[in-house]
Amino acid sequence: MKNTYSATKFESIPADEPSLIQSMQSLLQGKMEKDYEKGNTKRDAHPKHLALLKAEFKIASDLPEELKVGVFQKEKTYSAWIRISNASGTPQSDKKKDFRGFAIKLMDVDGEKYLKEEKETQDFVLLSYPTMPLGTVKLFHDAVYYVIKWNPLVLLLKFMMSGKGHLLKEMKKGRKNQTSPLDIRFWSTTPYLFGKNNVVKYSIIPTSTYKSSLPNDLTDTYLTDNIEKHLRESEASFDFMVQFQKDPNLMPVEDAGVEWKETDSPFIKVATIKIPQQTFRTKERDELAEEMSFSPGHTLLEHQPIGGINRARVEIYKNLSKFRHVRDNRKMLEPVD
DSSP states (O other): OOOOOOOOTTOOTTTTTHHHHHHHHHHHHHHHHSSTTTTTOOOOSSSEEEEEEEEEEOOTTOOOOOGGOOOGGOOOEEEEEEEEEEEESSOOTTTTTTEEEEEEEEEEEEEEEEESSSSSOOOEEEEEEOOOSOOOOOHHHHHHHHHHHHHHHHHHHHHHHOHHHHHHHHHHHBBBBSOOOOSOEEEEEEEEESSSSEEEEEEEEOOSOOOOOSSSSSOTTTTOOOOOHHHHHEEEEEEEEEEOOOOTSOOOSTTTOOOOOOTTOOOHHHHHHOOSSSSOSSSHHHHHHBBBOOTTTTGGGGBBBBBBHHHHHHHHHHHHHHHHEEEEEEEEOOOOO
């Protein structure tokens, strides 16, 4: 099957982007080699998982024709895995204010894939903030370079001197002590094709009746503890939404740091996520969380990732995942139901 889903009409790729991506990959791989012993190599991003959960992803039954694209073509309930994580590149206590990650992997997905690593899955990768403040490859590369080669203070000074101090303030704003990842909203932050002629971003909105509370004293594992308490008492649920790009100037593809305002284009519900009551704090589940890989590139062609940050993530995630698995003598795992 020929790939007829072209992103070229939506993208504008800087000439130096491939070299910046390669540089980031080398820097991050070097950090992984330095930070972790063989046999215990963590991810370069979101290394601390808070939970790996079984879930269901149910496509809405009454979608209009323009929304029946890719995995949303027909009413269907997919089995899914969800990996919830802290975003910091270094595993740290849940007490630390941070962004949180919510990665969804659908099973038994038919169709031609953007990457050929996994044959029957579809991933959606989301963050607990509507934007990625370092929203271009150049900005992201500079942050990686100065933090790894120098230290965060040098990055702070560099950004302040170049008039980019507001980006660091935005990052600080997004780091929080949430009650639970099951209580909060997540966004894709980056854009994706939606068929041949549309671009979208994704978001999930919590709809659970059960709500967690912050403990009086935050602990190193309070987020995982609250997920466990929630799923002991009740299922969790989210609405899965899409937001269409209406104006490429107000809603750019190449800068993930610009929020697509809901006043310009409201989110539309296309599916429901159900996370049933379950026991997840097991050695087997933790091991599976380390073996699995999530990527914006694990997707149908109809939903392929676009924009600089996605181009960088697809390449870096793919190569560093292979490095991590080979270094630790792990198999690259495509999960089944």
